[in-house]
Amino acid sequence: MRKWIKYFNDRSIKGKVFQGKSSAPEEHARDMGGYHLDETYKNKTDFFETWYLNQNDGRLEVYNQFIQGNLDKKDKILSLASGRSSAELYLTEKGYDITCSDLEELSIHRNAKLLFPEFKFFPLDILRSSLSEKYDAVTALSVLYLFDDYELRIFFENVSVALNPGGGLIIDPGGASDSWITLLIDNFLLKYEACLQRIILFCLNKPCAAVEKHHGFRRSDDEIVTAAKAAGFVLVGTKYDDFISEFRRSPILGALLKRSNLARKVVSVIGRKAPYIRLFMFKRIE
Numbered sequence: 143m144r145k146w147i148k149y150f151n152d153r154s155i156k157g158k159v160f161q162g163k164s165s166a167p168e169e170h171a172r173d174m175g176g177y178h179l180d181e182t183y184k185n186k187t188d189f190f191e192t193w194y195l196n197q198n199d200g201r202l203e204v205y206n207q208f209i210q211g212n213l214d215k216k217d218k219i220l221s222l223a224s225g226r227s228s229a230e231l232y233l234t235e236k237g238y239d240i241t242c243s244d245l246e247e248l249s250i251h252r253n254a255k256l257l258f259p260e261f262k263f264f265p266l267d268i269l270r271s272s273l274s275e276k277y278d279a280v281t282a283l284s285v286l287y288l289f290d291d292y293e294l295r296i297f298f299e300n301v302s303v304a305l306n307p308g309g310g311l312i313i314d315p316g317g318a319s320d321s322w323i324t325l326l327i328d329n330f331l332l333k334y335e336a337c338l339q340r341i342i343l344f345c346l347n348k349p350c351a352a353v354e355k356h357h358g359f360r361r362s363d364d365e366i367v368t369a370a371k372a373a374g375f376v377l378v379g380t381k382y383d384d385f386i387s388e389f390r391r392s393p394i395l396g397a398l399l400k401r402s403n404l405a406r407k408v409v410s411v412i413g414r415k416a417p418y419i420r421l422f423m424f425k426r427i428e
C-alpha cells in the first residue's frame with residue numbers, strides 16, 4: 143500500500159498547504175465535482191445522458207456490464223458509497239433490485255426520487271455501522287482507496303455481516319494499482335508538472351499556493367484480495383478496463399495523447415499494467 147498524494151496549485155491562497163484526506167460528506171461531494179442539481183433531473187433521458195453515459199469515459203457503463211454479468215435481477219443488492227447513484231438507477235430501470243447508500247442523504251437523492259419513484263436510498267457510513275438487514279450482494283465502487291488498512295478490515299467485516307451466506311461482493315478500489323507506473327505518475331510527473339505551472343504563473347505575476355492533498359491509498363490487486371480473504375471472501379472474477387485515464391491525469395501526457403498516434407500506441411501497451419478500472423467479484427464463503 144502507498145499513500146496517494148495529489149499535487150495542485152491554488153491561486154486563492156499563498157505558500158504551501160497540506161490537506162488531509164476527505165472525510166466529511168461535503169468534502170467527498172467537492173472531490174466528485176460537487177453533487178449539484180441541474181435541469182437533467184427533470185427528464186430520465188437527459189439524466190442518463192449526463193450522469194451515466196458521459197461520465198469518465200464510460201466508467202459507469204463498464205461497472206454495470208460487470209454487475210449484469212455477475213448478479214441476477216432477483217438478487218437483493220446494496221450499493222455502498224453510491225454517490226449520485228446514476229449507474230444504480232440505470233440498473234433499477236432495467237429491473238434490478240438495488241438499494242443505494244452513502245454518508246448522507248443529499249438533494250440529488252431527494253430529487254432522484256422525484257424522477258425515479260422506485261429509487262431506494264438510506265444514509266450509511268460503512269465504517270461506523272454494521273447492517274442488520276441481509277443482502278444477496280453488495281457493491282462498493284470507487285471508495286476503497288479512501289480507507290487505510292484498519293478501515294479496510296472494518297469495511298470487509300461489516301460487508302460480510304450484511305451478506306447472506308454465499309453472497310457476492312463487487313468492488314473497484316478506485317484507480318490503478320500501486321506500481322512503478324503510478325508511482326512515477328503520482329510522485330514525479332504530476333508533482334513536477336504542478337511545480338512548472340507554479341513557476342510559469344509566478345513569472346506572469348500570478349503567484350499561487352502549492353497544495354499537497356492526501357487523496358487516499360494505492361493498493362495492488364494482491365493486497366485487496368488478501369484483505370478480502372481475511373474476512374472470509376473468495377475471489378471468483380475480475381475485469382480490467384480503461385488503460386489510459388491514469389496517464390491523462392498529466393496535462394503534458396494528455397495533450398500528447400490527443401495529438402500523437404504513437405503516444406496513444408505506447409500508452410495502450412504500458413497502460414495494460416495500470417488499468418484505471420479494476421473490478422473484483424468476491425463471494426462470501428458459506
Ligand SMILES: C[S@@+](CC[C@H](N)C(=O)[O-])C[C@H]1O[C@@H](n2cnc3c(N)ncnc32)[C@H](O)[C@@H]1O
Nearest residue numbers: 170223224225244245266267268269283284285
Ligand atoms: C469517489 S466517490 C464514488 C461514488 C460512486 N460510487 C461512483 O463510482 O461514482 C466516493 C463516495 O464514497 C462515499 N464515502 C466515503 N466514505 C464512506 C464511508 N465510510 N461509508 C460510505 N460511503 C462513503 C463518499 O461520500 C462519496 O460519495
